[in-house]
Amino acid sequence: MSDTLLKIYQGLPAPLRSVAASLRGLYLSYWRYGVETERIAEEAIGRESWSPSQWKGWQEERLAHTLNRAATRVPYYREQWTARRRNGDRASWEYLENWPILEKESVRRNASAFVADDCDRRRMFHEHTSGTTGKPLNLWWSKEVVRNWYALCEARIRYWNGVSRRNRWAILGGQLIIPVSQRQPPFWVWNHGLNQLYMSSYHLAPDLMVSYLDALSRYRVSYLYGYSSSLYSLALALLESGRNGVDMVVAITNAEPVYQYQRATIAQAFNCPVRETYGMAEIVTAATECAAGRLHVWPEVGWVEVLDESGSVPSGTSGDLVCTGLINLDMPLIRYRTGDRGTLAQRQGLCQCGRNLPVLESVDGRIDDFLYTRDGRRIGRLDPIFKGDLPIREAQIVQETLDLVRIRYVPSTGFGSVHECEIKQRLRARMGEVNIVLEPITEVAREPNGKVRSVICKVVETQRPGR
Numbered sequence: 001m002s003d004t005l006l007k008i009y010q011g012l013p014a015p016l017r018s019v020a021a022s023l024r025g026l027y028l029s030y031w032r033y034g035v036e037t038e039r040i041a042e043e044a045i046g047r048e049s050w051s052p053s054q055w056k057g058w059q060e061e062r063l064a065h066t067l068n069r070a071a072t073r074v075p076y077y078r079e080q081w082t083a084r085r086r087n088g089d090r091a092s093w094e095y096l097e098n099w100p101i102l103e104k105e106s107v108r109r110n111a112s113a114f115v116a117d118d119c120d121r122r123r124m125f126h127e128h129t130s131g132t133t134g135k136p137l138n139l140w141w142s143k144e145v146v147r148n149w150y151a152l153c154e155a156r157i158r159y160w161n162g163v164s165r166r167n168r169w170a171i172l173g174g175q176l177i178i179p180v181s182q183r184q185p186p187f188w189v190w191n192h193g194l195n196q197l198y199m200s201s202y203h204l205a206p207d208l209m210v211s212y213l214d215a216l217s218r219y220r221v222s223y224l225y226g227y228s229s230s231l232y233s234l235a236l237a238l239l240e241s242g243r244n245g246v247d248m249v250v251a252i253t254n255a256e257p258v259y260q261y262q263r264a265t266i267a268q269a270f271n272c273p274v275r276e277t278y279g280m281a282e283i284v285t286a287a288t289e290c291a292a293g294r295l296h297v298w299p300e301v302g303w304v305e306v307l308d309e310s311g312s313v314p315s316g317t318s319g320d321l322v323c324t325g326l327i328n329l330d331m332p333l334i335r336y337r338t339g340d341r342g343t344l345a346q347r348q349g350l351c352q353c354g355r356n357l358p359v360l361e362s363v364d365g366r367i368d369d370f371l372y373t374r375d376g377r378r379i380g381r382l383d384p385i386f387k388g389d390l391p392i393r394e395a396q397i398v399q400e401t402l403d404l405v406r407i408r409y410v411p412s413t414g415f416g417s418v419h420e421c422e423i424k425q426r427l428r429a430r431m432g433e434v435n436i437v438l439e440p441i442t443e444v445a446r447e448p449n450g451k452v453r454s455v456i457c458k459v460v461e462t463q464r465p466g467r
Helices: 003-010 014-032 037-047 052-073 075-086 104-109 143-161 206-218 228-241 260-270 417-431
Strands: 125-128 138-141 169-173 188-191 196-200 223-227 251-254 274-278 287-289 295-297 302-308 319-325 336-344 359-366 392-401 404-411 435-440 455-457
Touching: 003 014, 014 143, 014 188, 037 143, 052 075, 052 319, 104 336, 138 143, 143 274, 143 287, 169 228, 196 206, 206 228, 223 228, 228 251, 228 260, 228 392, 251 260, 260 274, 302 336, 404 417, 417 435
Parallel strands: 169 196, 169 223, 223 251, 251 274, 392 455, 404 435
Antiparallel strands: 125 138, 188 196, 274 287, 287 295, 295 359, 302 319, 319 336, 336 359, 392 404
């Protein structure tokens, strides 16, 4: 939405903002869902019992088609391969390992060059991502791609958890649905087109939480979806209020890692399971947590490689997630570095949940959200620092230099010097001797897209080990 349209929209009375949101929802529903949705979703569920060899054959066939189309019909890749041939390079484009790693910046600079030349961008769905670091991406999807993607989401996110798009649901997201300066409810809009209560993640201040809880009850919401940090803040408010009757079927997290202390609080508050999802607007990979607690990869979406500086790493070892999209052949991204680090499980095969899908052992976080030690180590998954009954509401770790880490935290009642020592001790147990500054705050600032970055590394690139 342009700044002008946003200003006009935010100037509307609350009921008209919901009308505008519903019209947008109807438009999105038209793109996302059709008569084929249930069939595609059911077919996806049926494939979950495939053997590893069946999946391997399916993926290899799809990958071959993707690489051929990219090399011959996509301007960016076609020019790349033409230049290689001109320089005497006879490597075959049929082998994925012969393709270079694709960085986000290349897509940002000239996104339209990644759209196949037999597609008309004017007839495609244009997705403009928010960009966590202020560097957004432009993406294009055909209607077929959009509907295939959302049918998979219906199957692997909703069906797995006993709900469907026809249930009333609430999302805590980063769209500017109301002015950030507004201090009176409603902090949400009802989107009739998607059966959705869209709630602002920018207004989750302690004195405003009761209105959010009232809205969940008033709109008869069945399940929650949203940023882990936002769901956690809302769950804390519910527990502190002592209210009953705000139970959910499931709480589904996206866009941020969900830490164990957040999971426990959300589950207790809403009396429901918490399921983590992993994915991105580029739709080159996706994964959903099952009831057994394993994060299952969706093989139809992308071919996943885990790489370090020397190349592919064995299963069970953390590395950069580099993925080749298999669903959007109209804007294919080949060997795309997602910006995340993760680990593929060593032991694959039939899960306790009954599915035979690959498993991500962990998503360790954004590449830029690791801490670095002077002796060359890279430290991730720092949520255990805040485990247990530490009386804090939320926290953010910021590494200023190799020798200085700042921990910003929102204290709860009872926080004292003993807890300060405990936090420092836990961080030093992972990083060694490092200067730690504890900074009490009233609220952890959100990024422009509404997300909270729990870990921020400000160490310059040249000082980071292995970079």
